[in-house]
Amino acid sequence: MLVIAGSAYAEPSVDGNDIAIPGPGANPNTYANTSPKTSPKTDPNPVVRLHAWGGSAQVNSYLKWVADRVERKHGITLKHVKLADTSDAVSRVLAEKAAGNLNNGSVDLIWINGENFAAMKKNALLATGWVTDIANFALTNPSNNSAMVTDFGEPTLGMEAPWGKASMVFYYRKAHFDSFNEPVPQTLQALLQFSQQQPGRFTYPVVTDYLGISFIKYAAIALNSSNQSLFYSPVTQKSLEKITPSLWAYLDALHPTMWRNGEYMVRQASQLQRLIGNGELSLAFSFTAAEIPSAVERFDLPRDVRTFAMSDGSLANVHFIGLTFNSPNQAAAKTVVNFLLSPEAQAKKQRLQVWGDDTVLDTSVLSASQKSMFETQQSHPSALDKSQSTPLYAEPHASWTDALRQAWEERYGARY
Amino acid sequence: MxxxxxxxxxxxxxxxxxxxxxxxxxxxxxxxxxxxxxxxxxxxxxxxxxxxxxxxxxxxxxPAIGAEQFDFRVFAALFDVAGIHRMMWLSLFTGVVATVIAALFAFVLLSVFYRSQMLSRLQIVLSPFLVLPHAGAAIALVFLLSPSGFFARLFTFDSSAIASTNEGVFLFDSYGISIILALVLKEIPFILLMAISVMSQPLIQEKINGYFKAGTALGYSPIAIFFKLVLPVVFPQIRLPLLAVLVFAVSNVEIPLILGPNDPSTLAVAILHWFNHIDLSMRLQASSAAVVQVGIAVFAVIVMLAVEKGIIFYGKKWLQRGKRHAATDKAISATAYLLLVAYVVLVVSAVYTLVAFSFAKQWTFPNIIPADVTMLHWNTVFDxxxxxxxxxxxxxxxxxxxxxxxxxxxxxxxxxxxxxxxxxxxxxxxxxxxxxxxxxxxxxxxxxxxxxxxxxxxxxxxxxxxxxxxxxxxxxxxxxxxxxxxxxxxxxxxxxxxxxxxxxxxxxxxxxxxxxxxxxxxxxxxxxxxxxxxxxxxxxxxxxxxxxxxxxxxxxxxxxxxxxxxxxxxxxxxxxxxxxxxxxxxxxxxxxxxxxxxxxxxxxxxxx
The missing domain is CATH 1.10.3720.10 (MetI-like)
Incomplete structure (x- = not known):
């Protein structure tokens, strides 16, 4: 709902006007300045603005590392514009298009998936077919791996490159459950029973939030296991009516038992973690399993936090990097994306201490030395126990997101 | 000249x-x-x-979405939105009530301290809230008042207690009381500053001194003098800033966003949401709501001016009665001291909680001090x-x-x-x-x-x-x-x-x-x-x-x-x-x- 500004490492003002003024040794990029008298067409020190959600310290510091690397390797200044809500950047590109700004947009790269991608695709806000130019894209083995070219049921048409994978995990306060003397819920039904036994210890974010609508999708799929195929084709009135009765029955029972009696629901997923941290909640969930142990390491979560995946299924998806149609720095932006897809960057990203986001590279096509980069996992008491196996639910077709949200808002009232 | x-x-x-x-x-x-x-x-x-x-x-x-006809359908659609009247009411109610209370409390504080050395100390106590941006003040209040906040910790004596979240729910309440509280805390210092700056002008100061002497000679108590003689001189000079406070209070985004309810929210928060909505056609609704928000602000100003007129009307009769002590002198000074104490407690607790949190390692409920301190967070911030x-x-x-x-x-x-x-x-x-x-x-x-x-x-x-x-x-x-x-x-x-x-x-x-x-x-x-x-x-x-x-x-x-x-x-x-x-x-x-x-x-x- 809010765009959050914040390019922590940005130069105060950057535009294309300062062409032939070599900085007095401010930027130690040896590559870009090899020929200081090049024509003004190729900016010697291009700036790429990556608009990405900025609510996570891990993601932010990972992107800072990426910025340092591309600066050193390619002489590109990468600015991370921190968003609270990705749709803000989408509406900005839309507004630019509406205002006739066709080749000098303020967004180069954007971290998206799902309905934000669907919206950008619908309004032709992304450059098309550029992903095949990215050398490292081949490492994702797209021909054998349709998830790399499909975003919530929508073909990506080379508008966005896969960046990472995530699946929904739950985490809880062990001390709380010990003192309640309750088992940790392993299924959606057990979650309801727990919440009825211990009111106020669980909540989910509003459905306009990514994690909020994900919880609704998880519940809808889990409650309609016999009709799961409905979720993988575009939603119809009929299919919606088929799945909602069990969903409403569940939520009607759950809501009054939630945090603040379900009257107030948090606006953002990140607030869930905060409420676990200060002890107001006992159970919450996340799409990035790795953020839990690293939040413990940064003291934002207490040491008794444990992470697990529900045994009745876990929603999983791939997230992408899109390139806008009006980016003035397409070449530099592609260089950045190629770096993001390099084994070096992907392995770094997968490390628990860094971010813990699963790689999109297919390890079967990597060389031995590249593979070895990924073998650094260490166990942490709060980390997800990967030995347990959980069925993964693929994301429903993108049209379900809006349909479920609208149905939810009609029933429970829009919450902003 | x-x-x-x-x-x-x-x-x-x-x-x-x-x-x-x-x-x-x-x-x-x-x-x-x-x-x-x-x-x-x-x-x-x-x-x-x-x-x-x-x-x-x-x-x-x-034109960007192909809408090129002028009509009122957008407004009609806006008023069909579920909860729209409640949103409008919440904006108006929180804004007007907060401004009236803030003005009242500011005058109460002034009436008790305007002749005393305490006034400058009062300004020092209030200054943190004066200068803290609204967003910062709202965040600080969450740190203090949430069920796991500092005050709850102070009054929880069982060290194995778990923060209770469904009883005594105060933040995010559907009446907007927490919004009002944050606005009042934030606006009192501003109104006070404006009033003090008026009163310290040489001409006005001279006038007030004269009135004070005359009032004292006639046996009026200092508090009665303030309300009967000083305030009528000062008020017209701070009417404009007061109305600015009011308009801000009915339409601000940060405070209801951080402290307010969302079933539904205030209109301003909804507008923000609609403007940022991925569906561009929501901009129409957002724009019409923005026009309505302007109307609410204007209406709030009219309400405020009416309140002022009413007070002047009854105030004249009250003046003519000539009572030397306002009947409520004691209550007024008690309120003023209570307010002062409340501000001191809030400022001290907020400073402690925020500073301590920024250095804290593990700090679980209900401990009132962190287990250990670290520079980690500040290093992250400095970076x-x-x-x-x-x-x-x-x-x-x-x-x-x-x-x-x-x-x-x-x-x-x-x-x-x-x-x-x-x-x-x-x-x-x-x-x-x-x-x-x-x-x-x-x-x-x-x-x-x-x-x-x-x-x-x-x-x-x-x-x-x-x-x-x-x-x-x-x-x-x-x-x-x-x-x-x-x-x-x-x-x-x-x-x-x-x-x-x-x-x-x-x-x-x-x-x-x-x-x-x-x-x-x-x-x-x-x-x-x-x-x-x-x-x-x-x-x-x-x-x-x-x-x-x-x-x-x-x-x-x-x-x-x-x-x-x-x-x-x-x-x-x-x-x-x-x-x-x-x-x-x-x-x-x-x-x-x-x-x-x-x-x-x-x-x-x-x-x-």
Whole structure:
């Protein structure tokens, strides 16, 4: 709902006007300045603005590392514009298009998936077919791996490159459950029973939030296991009516038992973690399993936090990097994306201490030395126990997101 | 005035020097008029452009999505939105109630402390809340009042207790009580500051002193004197700032976003949400809601003026009864002391909680001290804060300084051009334009226009957007001091042969240095606290401490969030501290007034 500004490492003002003024040794990029008298067409020190959600310290510091690397390797200044809500950047590109700004947009790269991608695709806000130019894209083995070219049921048409994978995990306060003397819920039904036994210890974010609508999708799929195929084709009135009765029955029972009696629901997923941290909640969930142990390491979560995946299924998806149609720095932006897809960057990203986001590279096509980069996992008491196996639910077709949200808002009232 | 000047013109003065002076004088005069027009343009053009930019879509005209017909369907659709009336009511109710309570409490505090040494101490106690941006104040309150917050910890004695979250629910309440609380806490210091600055003007101060003596002689209690004799003098002077507070209260975004309910939220929060909605056609609804928000602000002002009229009507009867002690004297001073204690407790607890959190390792409920401390969070902050910090300071200083210059010249143009010009008739309305038109409304329209022209001049756009908000506050804070300036100093200087420009630079500016520095610091604080204008006009390209703080308020780390609130509080405090310190160094009214004047007059005499 809010765009959050914040390019922590940005130069105060950057535009294309300062062409032939070599900085007095401010930027130690040896590559870009090899020929200081090049024509003004190729900016010697291009700036790429990556608009990405900025609510996570891990993601932010990972992107800072990426910025340092591309600066050193390619002489590109990468600015991370921190968003609270990705749709803000989408509406900005839309507004630019509406205002006739066709080749000098303020967004180069954007971290998206799902309905934000669907919206950008619908309004032709992304450059098309550029992903095949990215050398490292081949490492994702797209021909054998349709998830790399499909975003919530929508073909990506080379508008966005896969960046990472995530699946929904739950985490809880062990001390709380010990003192309640309750088992940790392993299924959606057990979650309801727990919440009825211990009111106020669980909540989910509003459905306009990514994690909020994900919880609704998880519940809808889990409650309609016999009709799961409905979720993988575009939603119809009929299919919606088929799945909602069990969903409403569940939520009607759950809501009054939630945090603040379900009257107030948090606006953002990140607030869930905060409420676990200060002890107001006992159970919450996340799409990035790795953020839990690293939040413990940064003291934002207490040491008794444990992470697990529900045994009745876990929603999983791939997230992408899109390139806008009006980016003035397409070449530099592609260089950045190629770096993001390099084994070096992907392995770094997968490390628990860094971010813990699963790689999109297919390890079967990597060389031995590249593979070895990924073998650094260490166990942490709060980390997800990967030995347990959980069925993964693929994301429903993108049209379900809006349909479920609208149905939810009609029933429970829009919450902003 | 010019008459006066020519009469006293010394005969012996060489002709050439005279001509020079009148040339300079005309020049100065013209500069002040230009400054006034520039100021008017800066206030009016962005707001009007912005309003047009939301009014067109509200009427159904938005070519970008193929809507090109003017009609009222958008409004009809808006009023079909579930909960829309509740949203409107919540905005109006929280804003009006908070402003009335804040004004009342500010007057209660003044009535008890206006003659005492406590007044300056009171200002020190209130200053943290005065300078803390609204977002910061709201975040601080969450740290204190949430079920796992500092106060809950203080009163939880079972060390294995688990924070209870469904009983005594206070934050995010559906009546908006927490919004009102945050607004009241934030607005009392502002109203108080405005009132004190009025009361410390020489003419008013003299008047109040006279009234106080007369009142005391007639046996009125000090509190009764304040409400019966002083307030009627002071109130008309702070009506404008009070209305600005009111309009802000009904339409602000940060506080209800951080503390308010969302079933439904206030209208301003919903507008923000609709404007940022991925579905572009929601902009139509957002725009119509923005127009409604303007209507709510206007209605709130009417309600407030009606309340004032009512109080004046009954107040006259109450005055005529002539009771020497207000029946509630004791209750009033008890309330004042309670308020003072409440502020002290809040400030001390907030400072402790925020600072402690920014250094805390593990700190579980219900412990009131962290298990251990670390520099980790501050290191993270320092790594990232340098650019936002320098952006904030650069923007704040340039905006506040240029606003100050424009305002001073504009104020100076009034005595110079005594006749009511078009510009001076426009000014009161123009000043209130940015404060009356909710930011959530016109800023989106403004961005639309900025995209059309000079779309790369990000610093220029953010500068303009900040100026729109800073100018009115600098003006309001300075105008009172300026207009109540004892004009006899000017007359004396003029009669001794000084040109208006010399009077301005060598008499007025030194005498007004205190209010000028305070206005500058206020301008800094206002610029520091701007969230929406910074964000929307730069599209995130220029980050400031406040945009980072709100981003982190939504983030997962309470500790980083606390650290940013601390920075948010310290920055404007530095500004005000510097202002007070400088004004003491440059000009001490109690000891130096006479000597400064003497030297000024002395110089004049010599030049004659």
């Amino acid at each position: 010019s008459n006066f000047n020519s009469q006293s013109k010394p005969q012996s003065k060489p002709q050439s020097k005279n001509r020079n002076r009148s040339f300079g004088q005309g020049h100065f005069n013209r500069i002040t008029v230009w400054a006034k027009w520039l100021l008017l343009c800066l206030l009016i053009i962005p707001v009007v452009a912005g309003v047009v930019g939301v009014f067109l879509p509200a009427m159904g005209y938005f 990232a804060v340098l650019t936002p910090l320098s952006n904030t300071v650069l923007l704040g200083v340039s905006v506040s300084f240029s606003a100050l210059v424009l305002v001073l010249l504009t104020l100076e143009s009034e005595p110079l051009n005594a006749a009511k010009t078009r510009a001076s008739l426009l000014l009161p309305t123009a000043l209130f334009l940015p404060l009356l038109v909710p930011g959530v409304a016109f800023l989106y329209g403004l961005v639309w226009f900025q995209q059309l022209i000079l779309k790369d001049a990000v610093w220029f756009h953010v500068y303009v957007a900040h100026m729109v908000y800073v100018i009115p506050y600098v003006y309001l804070s300075l105008a009172v001091a300026y207009r109540k300036f004892d004009n006899r100093y000017v007359m004396v200087a003029l009669s001794l042969g000084k040109s208006p420009m010399e009077v301005f630079f060598f008499v007025k500016l030194p005498l007004l240095i205190g209010p000028i520095l305070v206005a500058f610091a206020l301008g800094l604080a206002i610029s520091f606290s701007q969230y929406l204008p910074t964000l929307l006009t730069t599209g995130g390209a220029i980050s400031t401490v406040t945009t980072e703080a709100v981003a982190l308020a939504a983030g997962s780390s309470a500790r980083l969030s606390a650290a940013y609130v601390v920075i948010q509080a310290v920055m404007p405090l530095c500004g005000f501290g510097l202002a007070w310190w400088l004004s003491n160094i440059l000009f001490k009214p109690s000891t130096n007034t006479r000597s400064t004047n003497k030297s000024n007059t002395g110089k004049s005499v010599r030049s004659v």
